[in-house]
Amino acid sequence: MSSIVIVRPDETWPAQYEKTAETVHGILGSTAVRVDHIGSTSVPGLPAKDILDIQATVATEPDLDEAAQLLVAADWELRPPRRDHPVPGLPGDEGQWVKRIVVEPMYRRRVNLHIRVDGRANQRYALLFRDYLRAHPDTAAAYGEFKRRAASLPFDGVGDYADLKDPVCDLIYLPAEEWATRTGWSA
Template identity: 80%
Template sequence: MSAIAIVNPDPTWAAQYDKTAQVISNILGDTVVRVDHIGSTSVPNLAAKDILDIQATVAVESELDDAVQLLTAADWEARPPRRDHPVPGLPRDEFQWVKRLVVEPMYRRRVNLHLRVIGRANQRYALLFRDYLRAHPDTAAAYGEFKRRAATLPLESVGEYADLKDPVCDLIYLPAEDWAARTGWSA
């Protein structure tokens, strides 16, 4: 049995994000420059884990820990500091992939809150990936089918699922960069 459960798209995910983003914005105030719905629940009609992925963007790296302190004071749970996986073709500098991850207070709606620095490769990646899938529903559907099939594998952890999914996301991201250049997309 897999550790991952992929569910059908929920048309209320956007409204759930709006409510949760307001809570996050109230906690973080001026510490963040923006809060965005990212990940599969941010793409209409895309199957996903029933966990909202939200990105809170700070202006400078030192504010990552400030944001974590504010959130933990409000009963959110901080995960150990980490980095996103470097994407082929994007900067390899480790500072481009630094983030913090915080999850919702106990007994609340499941949320993975990714804290990233504005203008860094990982902050832009999450937004471009989302917008590309929103603009390309056939690609989103194929990605959803991959996730459904991956979730049927005997995976023992969410980490194994992420390791399986990351290269697929990177393959989607490559044409997303071309699309962004052609359309003038910006984060």
């Protein structure tokens, strides 16, 4: 059994992201269309695992492997999965959910770097989810409470924790889509 540790929000997470994003930009160069802070550490006041989630967006699917290889050459480690879970109501096409994930070099600040293709459903999901929680602090607080309670359950690994969180994130994401339409949100 592994334990998931959810920590109190850290006001330095944005600065830690900025420093890591500079490194990622330096490695990926023009292969990355953009690099964004995503996940719970990107939402002010939201408890999280003390691991920065960052999304590097690339222009095309072949660029996924190019970006991953550039990072591997810089001592980052390529990890599974090679796709995100499909979200009910969004395109079911496998290509919409493809990604690569790499983690930081040993002894560096913990990072999950998600590499996704520009304009794909999973790339948009990460940005809209973040922005919706930033604009809806009560929803973020409820999500934080869910994460704390979920982390107290026994898990065989982080993958089991993520599998439990996925449908809850989808429940937040679906109204986020309506909010995006109403407000004219764009990534």
